[in-house]
Amino acid sequence: MREAWPCRASLASVLFFATHWAITQMLDRITHDPNILAGRATLRGLRISVAHVVNLVANGMTPAQIVAEHPDLEEEDVRQALAHVAVLGQA
Numbered sequence: 775m776r777e778a779w780p781c782r783a784s785l786a787s788v789l790f791f792a793t794h795w796a797i798t799q800m801l802d803r804i805t806h807d808p809n810i811l812a813g814r815a816t817l818r819g820l821r822i823s824v825a826h827v828v829n830l831v832a833n834g835m836t837p838a839q840i841v842a843e844h845p846d847l848e849e850e851d852v853r854q855a856l857a858h859v860a861v862l863g864q865a
Contacts (some may be wrong), residue, residue, distance in 0.1 A: 801861070803854045815858060817851040827855040 800812040854856040
């Protein structure tokens with residue numbers, strides 16, 4: 775009888791790609807484009823980096839204040855920027 779997963783590596787690969795896909799779907803506003811900010815993580819292809827937004831939060835700004843300062847952003851952008859950094863921190 776043949777095993778469902780012939781080797782551990784293939785199961786690990788499937789789990790990795792499934793997890794990556796799920797995270798990509800969850801963080802759908804995070805984009806990487808080599809033509810925008812040299813490919814750094816940005817929000818919805820805007821010239822506003824994830825790092826900049828996280829820095830604003832780290833310096834005490836609320837999502838509402840960030841949106842007021844950057845009208846192209848939405849509060850969900852701020853939440854996803856923080857979630858993106860949290861995922862990177864777990865890697």
